[in-house]
Amino acid sequence: MIKVTDLNKHFGEQQVLHNINITYNPGECSLIIGASGSGKTVLLKSLVGLHKIDSGEIWYNNIQFNALSFKDKKEIRKEIGMLFQGSALFDFATVEENIKFPMDFFTNWSNKEKLNRVNFCLERVDLKNVNNLLPSELSGGMQKRVGIARAIALNPKYLFCDEPNSGLDPQTSILIDQLISEITKEYNITTIINTHDMNSVMEIGDHIGFIHKGHLLWEGNMDNVLKSGCKELDNFVFASGMARKLKSTIQ
Amino acid sequence: MKKALEQLGQYFLLMKVVFTKPDKSKLFWKQFFVDAEKLVLNSIPIVAVISLAIGAVIVIQTATNLENPIISKMYVGYMARESLVLEFCSTMIALILAGKVGSNISSEIGSMRISEQIDAMEIMGVNSANYLILPKIASATIFNPLLMLMSFFLGLLGGALIIAFTGIITMHQYTEGLQFAFQFYYIVYSMVKMAVFSFIITSVASYYGYYATGGSLGVGSSSTKAIVVSSVSILIANLAITQIMLN
Ligand SMILES: Nc1ncnc2c1ncn2[C@@H]1O[C@H](COP(=O)(O)OP(=O)(O)OP(=O)(O)O)[C@@H](O)[C@H]1O
Ligand SMILES: [Mg+2]
Numbered sequence: 001m002i003k004v005t006d007l008n009k010h011f012g013e014q015q016v017l018h019n020i021n022i023t024y025n026p027g028e029c030s031l032i033i034g035a036s037g038s039g040k041t042v043l044l045k046s047l048v049g050l051h052k053i054d055s056g057e058i059w060y061n062n063i064q065f066n067a068l069s070f071k072d073k074k075e076i077r078k079e080i081g082m083l084f085q086g087s088a089l090f091d092f093a094t095v096e097e098n099i100k101f102p103m104d105f106f107t108n109w110s111n112k113e114k115l116n117r118v119n120f121c122l123e124r125v126d127l128k129n130v131n132n133l134l135p136s137e138l139s140g141g142m143q144k145r146v147g148i149a150r151a152i153a154l155n156p157k158y159l160f161c162d163e164p165n166s167g168l169d170p171q172t173s174i175l176i177d178q179l180i181s182e183i184t185k186e187y188n189i190t191t192i193i194n195t196h197d198m199n200s201v202m203e204i205g206d207h208i209g210f211i212h213k214g215h216l217l218w219e220g221n222m223d224n225v226l227k228s229g230c231k232e233l234d235n236f237v238f239a240s241g242m243a244r245k246l247k248s249t250i251q
Numbered sequence: 252m253k254k255a256l257e258q259l260g261q262y263f264l265l266m267k268v269v270f271t272k273p274d275k276s277k278l279f280w281k282q283f284f285v286d287a288e289k290l291v292l293n294s295i296p297i298v299a300v301i302s303l304a305i306g307a308v309i310v311i312q313t314a315t316n317l318e319n320p321i322i323s324k325m326y327v328g329y330m331a332r333e334s335l336v337l338e339f340c341s342t343m344i345a346l347i348l349a350g351k352v353g354s355n356i357s358s359e360i361g362s363m364r365i366s367e368q369i370d371a372m373e374i375m376g377v378n379s380a381n382y383l384i385l386p387k388i389a390s391a392t393i394f395n396p397l398l399m400l401m402s403f404f405l406g407l408l409g410g411a412l413i414i415a416f417t418g419i420i421t422m423h424q425y426t427e428g429l430q431f432a433f434q435f436y437y438i439v440y441s442m443v444k445m446a447v448f449s450f451i452i453t454s455v456a457s458y459y460g461y462y463a464t465g466g467s468l469g470v471g472s473s474s475t476k477a478i479v480v481s482s483v484s485i486l487i488a489n490l491a492i493t494q495i496m497l498n
Contacts, residue, residue: 050370070378077376088367102375105274160374 002158002190003210007056008146009039009046016042017214020056024230026157026190029181029204033195034211035086035236040194041085043211045161047192049073060158081151082129083161087143089135089150096131097124099150106154121149125179141172144180146162148176152183159184159191177204198237210236254317262458268380269388269457279386287390290352290453291398297351298344302402305343306409309334314419324420326352328428331410333437340402341441342489345448348395349481353456356387356479360460361470369461388450395449396442403438447492448485455481 007020016039024030032040038092047058049065058066060076067075089098099118109117122130125145133142144164152157164180165173167209181204184191195201201208205222210233218230226237238244273279317327360383363369372379407429414425459477461497463469 045370048374049372069325074376077374080374080376082371082374084367084371088371090363090368090371102377104278105375105476242463 001059001061002192003057003059004047005057005059007043007046007058008054009042009051017046017053020216022209022216022219024190024192025207027185027188028191028206029184030190030192030207030209031195031201031205032192032209032211033201033236035196038211039214040196040211043161044160044192044194048077048082048160064212078102078154079157081154081156081159083144083147083151083159083164085162085166087135087140087147088221089143089146091135094132094134095127095138095146098135098146102153117153118149121153122146124152124183125149126175141168141176144168145179147180148183152170152187155187157189159175159189161191161193163194163196165195165197170199173199174203180204196236198243201237212236245246261462262454265380265384265458265461266454268378269384269454271378271381273381273385274378278382282386282433283390284381286386287394289355290387290391291394294348294351294398295401297347298398298402299405301347302340302405303409305339306331306335307413308404309339309353309406310410310413310458311417311419318366324424325428325431327420328410328425329431330428332407332429332433335403335406336437336441340406341448342445342485344399344402345445345452345485346482348449349452349485350478352391353452353477353481355455357460357463357474358470360384360457360475361463362467364461364463365466365470377426380461384454384461387457388453388468391445391453396445399445400438401441403441440492443496444489444492447488451484451488452481455484465493 002024004020004022007017008015009017012100020043032043034040042051044219046053056066057064063076065073065076065158081099089095090101093101096115096118099121099139103114103117107114118131122128125148127142127145127149130138130142135146138146148164151161160179161180165176177200180191180193183189193200193204202222202225208218208220208222208225209216210218210228212231212232218228218233220228225233228234228237238247310327313327313330314324317324360369363383369379369383372382375463411422411425414420414422456474459473459480460470463473465472
């Protein structure tokens with residue numbers, strides 16, 4: 001479980017996040033949705049400690065993460081997996097070495113055990129025979145999959161995904177979404193996903209938080225997101241012409 | 252001025268994080284040898300070519316300027332040796348490496364920064380600065396003084412070759428000059444300089460790469476800054492070390 005209380009964050013003059021209070025539960029895909037520039041990435045990076053927050057508390061179960069030193073954070077970070085917007089695979093290393101990387105640092109497994117785990121993770125994301133390829137030799141969708149494989153290499157308790165399906169075609173997007181959702185349920189992971197893709201919202205949104213200009217305006221799930229009664233959220237959800245037409249037809 | 256001081260502070264804070272015990276010594280040594288190859292071994296060809304050429308040029312220039320029959324031609328060898336060991340093989344080679352190695356390091360680390368690869372390491376709990384930067388500083392600082400020695404010998408060889416080809420002075424005069432008033436301490440001085448300069452080149456370039464912002468344009472401008480700042484720092488350090496060691 002991750003619990004955030006009264007989180008504030010600003011860059012220079014600009015306050016990017018205002019008094020965020022939210023709780024994320026294990027076994028659920030929690031989505032952070034909102035327009036471009038609303039503060040989703042900043043929130044996600046604050047949660048994992050890549051941004052220092054101005055005030056507020058971030059709790060991982062009963063440990064206050066934001067009060068820990070770099071060294072103590074390490075213990076929790078071993079339980080964190082993160083998929084970055086641009087995949088962020090190490091381009092000096094092959095697919096196999098990328099997934100092995102966290103194992104090299106934090107386990108005493110033999111080479112064979114590591115290799116088994118690598119192959120298990122690759123299989124889990126439906127990739128085969130890519131072990132010795134470099135990230136530059138993969139398509140965008142494959143890079144995302146390797147990113148996920150690397151994120152789950154050490155059986156994380158927490159999984160963070162920044163726009164896992166940006167830049168992918170709708171079909172691949174849904175596959176990636178389903179993959180994340182399955183893994184979340186299977187291993188009871190606390191998963192937090194940034195997205196502005198309504199397809200993901202309707203597909204895997206167990207829990208949804210809507211951010212508008214740095215304020216958390218609405219919380220709910222995929223069942224009530226279409227009838228939230230929140231004007232800003234409606235503008236976001238029914239942004240496309242198709243969505244507006246569907247809405248008026250149904251009404 | 253305020254910004255420069257801030258950056259200096261940020262540089263020292265980064266170095267504090269860099270100089271910690273590596274998480275896994277095995278991974279450190281692996282990276283150490285990878286970087287030794289990339290930063291030192293791969294610099295051998297350019298250093299070799301330049302040293303041979305400069306050694307030859309110094310001999311021609313001093314020989315043609317020593318027209319006065321009272322001064323022995325032997326001094327050509329003496330002067331070639333002194334200028335190579337005192338300045339050329341350390342300071343000049345370091346300035347060349349600041350361009351070659353410095354831009355390599357800052358663009359490599361900088362592109363890892365902007366593509367969030369460094370963030371990915373941090374998230375895993377890896378001390379990215381230590382993992383990426385320490386092996387570079389260590390390998391260059393340890394091995395580059397040997398590069399300086401190589402440059403020195405090749406410079407002398409360049410001089411010998413041009414004498415063999417042109418006969419501008421006799422080989423005997425040259426070798427006699429090379430041995431004249433030889434001070435081993437100068438070699439120590441030059442190797443110390445090279446070690447310090449290598450530290451400057453690798454740490455400054457790493458700093459600019461590590462804090463690169465603003466996409467690929469930012470990576471480009473940070474490697475330009477790295478070269479300028481490390482070159483100026485080398486010249487200042489050169490003055491300081493010379494003051495300390497030769498006075
Ligand atoms: N490192 C930074 N320095 C200064 N301002 C920043 C920084 N990172 C983000 N911001 C600002 O914070 C605001 C929120 O940015 P953020 O990246 O969180 O948006 P986002 O919701 O993730 O958008 P997108 O959907 O386009 O990724 C933006 O106005 C941005 O300019
Ligand atoms: Mg974003």
